[in-house]
Amino acid sequence: MLAVSAPLYRDLPWRGIDDPYAVLVSEIMLQQTQVVRVERFWRRFLEDFPTIDALAAAAVPDVLERWQGLGYNRRALALKRTADQCAAENAGCLPATYEGLLALPGIGPATAAGVMAFAYQQPGLYLETNVRAVFLHELFPDEEQVSDRVLEPLVRAAAFHPVAAADLRRWYYGLLDYGAHLKATVPNPSRRSASHSRQSTFEGSRRQKRAWVVRRVLAAPEGVKATQVLVDLEHTEREAGRPEVGEELFASIVDDLVSEGFFRRVGQVLVP
Structure with missing residues (x-):
């Protein structure tokens, strides 16, 4: 098991919560957006839309207006549609299963696994960019173009290990902290992933x-x-x-x- 030292700990506002909706909002916001930017928006968004029912009752322009500054506005629309569906079909609650989450608009495998891990403490394949960086750095230090098919069984096996599964939220946050530390201190290991691609230039696009x-x-x-x-x-x-x-x-x-x-x-x- 990998040990993450205390100085790497990031005191993030969504850390340690078990509200599935609040976790989902953080996971959606963190897609393709830097943590420092998400910190400024997450609390404000939840103040305006504290529950799934509140988001479902909101007008689309209001949701989009609160999202301005985060970019990738499709995420806001998908989150709104998820709230609409859950309010109408699931008594204002998110599904408590990986498969149920995957069936909702805009929720992919990593997001579904993140909600299961952080909200429900259920092990799964949470292959997020910082997690990927850790496994590449520790297990494939000299290899290029490492595919996710190679990493996935390792990430899954680690999550089901008794030590990690005993506090899955802590395990994955340890990986996320360590991955962020690696990106700040060594050449980004994620660049050696076969799935790595540079983000296209925004201005003029x-x-x-x-x-x-x-x-x-x-x-x-x-x-x-x-x-x-x-x-x-x-x-x-x-x-x-x-x-x-x-x-x-x-x-x-x-x-x-x-x-x-x-x-x-x-x-x-x-x-x-």
Whole structure:
């Protein structure tokens, strides 16, 4: 078993809690987002939406507005849809099984395993990026392109070991702390994973334009004409020294955002 020394301990606000909903919010927020940013949003989000029923009762624009600054807004919509489903079908509770969690919108294997471990103290395959870094560093120090298929049985076996299973929450947080420490002190072991990929540049990307359009529409509670949003977006892009967006790309972005539920289109007007 790996030992993690006290100085590596991170005093995170969601650490040690057993509320499945609060754990899920932290796990969703931590996807592709730095811990320091999530710390600023997690408490505020739970103050506004303290329960699944509260999130289900909230309007989508309000949820998206509270999410602004975290990025990857699809996560907020998936979390809202999960709350809607649980409020309607499960008395405002999350499922207490891995399979039940996986069936909910936006919850993948790692997120489901994280909720099972941290909320329910149930062992499973929680192969998160920091966990991956630990196993690569300790067990495959000289190997490149190590696949998750190689790591998965090792992570699972460790979680079911009697010492880890006795306090699974502590075990996995120890791994997460150690993984974060490794990334800060040695070349990131995760780069030797076959699944590692560099995050694409945000500025100038389609994702950046999507986020801008969402913010622009949410800032107009009564709605705003699509043509005006395009004019404003083009101005923003020119000010940043980037090429114009063009009607075709803009229409494609708007179509995607409408179909994904970020806002509605009423004639030529985009409405939160």
